[in-house]
Amino acid sequence: MSITILKPGMMSSVQDLGRWGFQQYGVPIGGAMDKVSAALANIICGNDENEAVIEMTLHGTSIMFNEAAFCAIVGGGCKAYIDDVELPFNRLLWIPAFSIIKTTANLQGCRSYLSVSGGFNVKKIMGSGSTYTPSGIGGINGRNLITGDMLAFKREQNLHAASNLHMLPSGVGISHWHTAELFAATPDVAIVHAIKGPEFDRFNAASQEDIFNSMFTISSQSNRMGYRLEGKKFTLEHKAEMVSTAVTAGIVQVTHEGDPIILMADAQTTGGYPRIARICAADISLLAQTRPGVKIQFKEIREEESLMRYNRIVEAMKRVKVGLSNTG
Amino acid sequence: MLIPRIYNIHDQAITIEFSAAISEATNLQVIALQHAIESNPFKGFIECVPAYGSLTVYFSEQVSTAAVRSWLSDLSAQISDTIDHSSTPGRKISIPVCYDPSLGVDLPWVSSHLNLSLEEIISLHTSVAYRVYMIGFIPGFPYMGTLPEQLEVPRKQTPSLKIPMGSVAIAGKQTGIYPAEVPGGWQVIGRTPLKMFDTSTSPCSFLNAGDLVTFMPITLDAFNQYP
Numbered sequence: 001m002s003i004t005i006l007k008p009g010m011m012s013s014v015q016d017l018g019r020w021g022f023q024q025y026g027v028p029i030g031g032a033m034d035k036v037s038a039a040l041a042n043i044i045c046g047n048d049e050n051e052a053v054i055e056m057t058l059h060g061t062s063i064m065f066n067e068a069a070f071c072a073i074v075g076g077g078c079k080a081y082i083d084d085v086e087l088p089f090n091r092l093l094w095i096p097a098f099s100i101i102k103t104t105a106n107l108q109g110c111r112s113y114l115s116v117s118g119g120f121n122v123k124k125i126m127g128s129g130s131t132y133t134p135s136g137i138g139g140i141n142g143r144n145l146i147t148g149d150m151l152a153f154k155r156e157q158n159l160h161a162a163s164n165l166h167m168l169p170s171g172v173g174i175s176h177w178h179t180a181e182l183f184a185a186t187p188d189v190a191i192v193h194a195i196k197g198p199e200f201d202r203f204n205a206a207s208q209e210d211i212f213n214s215m216f217t218i219s220s221q222s223n224r225m226g227y228r229l230e231g232k233k234f235t236l237e238h239k240a241e242m243v244s245t246a247v248t249a250g251i252v253q254v255t256h257e258g259d260p261i262i263l264m265a266d267a268q269t270t271g272g273y274p275r276i277a278r279i280c281a282a283d284i285s286l287l288a289q290t291r292p293g294v295k296i297q298f299k300e301i302r303e304e305e306s307l308m309r310y311n312r313i314v315e316a317m318k319r320v321k322v323g324l325s326n327t328g
Numbered sequence: 329m330l331i332p333r334i335y336n337i338h339d340q341a342i343t344i345e346f347s348a349a350i351s352e353a354t355n356l357q358v359i360a361l362q363h364a365i366e367s368n369p370f371k372g373f374i375e376c377v378p379a380y381g382s383l384t385v386y387f388s389e390q391v392s393t394a395a396v397r398s399w400l401s402d403l404s405a406q407i408s409d410t411i412d413h414s415s416t417p418g419r420k421i422s423i424p425v426c427y428d429p430s431l432g433v434d435l436p437w438v439s440s441h442l443n444l445s446l447e448e449i450i451s452l453h454t455s456v457a458y459r460v461y462m463i464g465f466i467p468g469f470p471y472m473g474t475l476p477e478q479l480e481v482p483r484k485q486t487p488s489l490k491i492p493m494g495s496v497a498i499a500g501k502q503t504g505i506y507p508a509e510v511p512g513g514w515q516v517i518g519r520t521p522l523k524m525f526d527t528s529t530s531p532c533s534f535l536n537a538g539d540l541v542t543f544m545p546i547t548l549d550a551f552n553q554y555p
Contacts, residue, residue, distance in 0.1 A: 020375060020386075021374070021375050022467075023375055023386070024362075024375065024376060024377050024378060024463060024536075024537065025463050025467060025468060025525075025532050025533035025536075026464050026465065026466055026467040026469055026525075026533065027467045028467075125527050126527055126532060134510075135466065135467050135508060135525075137467075137527060195336075198337065198343070242348070243348055243349060243350055243379070243380045243381055244379055244462065244465075244471065245343060245345065245379040245382045245384070246337060246341070246343060246382070247337065248341055248386075249338070250338055251337060251338075268464065269377055269464050270377070270379055270462065270464030270465065271464075275337075278336070278338065280339065281338055281339035303336060303393075307393060310339040310340075311389070
């Protein structure tokens, strides 16, 4: 009961919804970059939404199913195939034994999540299976996946459940239903909702104007810790040393050189750079699905609207769960 | 008492900032508030992150931002009178450090920059007890102060690409210990054989915010024979 990584592609790692409760010891939350998609992949498979999944960045991944299994793929950045059969996202899939899922390029999105029914048997480190490579914690030996890695399933697959699926001649099964897209990744300009950051007032007038009125490009120097942005530079009105304080995913901090960085999943727990803005929590998944080279524009919203948008995602997830439990 | 500044850093995380400066009194207030919350957590509470002059509280959608804000503000006002500034909220810990120049690779630079002998540096660094203000930067890294004024040095212009695990370093008014081999910009003056971060222990970090640390010099032989 397992899969084998034949090719990790651009970058693949084991992630769940994060390692919570240890930030006071300097341990980042980490976990899936796009937590909405990771949770959805699990919900489709009937799993707890915090089960470990495989996060595949862009394309080039190749995974062998050593036994038949139910799985789901959610997110973007690739198209998935078994031979010449394209596998739809957001549906429950039945994969016959010895099938190989290969991913190819797709202009939309950046990260896709593969879950299997019952979940992968990954050792939890401090309550989480998430891979945090800077400290070598979690996943498979604290590192990204490499060719030959085998991930076992937690439990046997329920073969009878496959009868509810639409069966293709190749033996691949696809559910008739699919889950709704909760947000749409874009290949051109991503509109990201943001609120003024804690140190917004410390920036000069031009910087305060530019953050919400100019376009930025996500730099190729971006990773799971943060997205570097290219575009206008930012300047403080008065240079003053900042004392370190807590930071988290979605914070837009400005380096001494004036470059903005959006902190992402593997963000450090604390930081000492001035924070010009913070991204609405509901848009972090959208950002995770926005790849280097794509332009983004910050749209200023008020805190109340940010909360409303976030609650909307939480409610939508609840509806998906209820909806799926009714399909039986 | 100063009115703290309260702001969101996330839709589900709120920071209460008592001061934007490094002060022992403020940090005591931060840790007192952390202990008060942790010993009587509200519904939806996830975790606290203490920093020099601020405490950040993470919570779930079970509770509203407005409720957490007003609760934090009330609680911090309530406890501000009860803080005992003469005692330490954490443990008192002695940490062995070998100040041999083969391990404290920046000792020659620090010595010439400050015009102090090696012995003077060791005696100054071990002369006071340091408060652990916060853990951050990387898992298990303690930010400690306050360093004797005569030991104040700037950070490196260009950070070192690899600072060995256990390195004891100084920068500005602070001293810290690198829990893993990472790039870093502080001046390394020694090394401890103790493990500062271990995922198999509970808690995973050897030090906590609020602890009081003294350094005890050990010889290179003692360092090498350390169990």
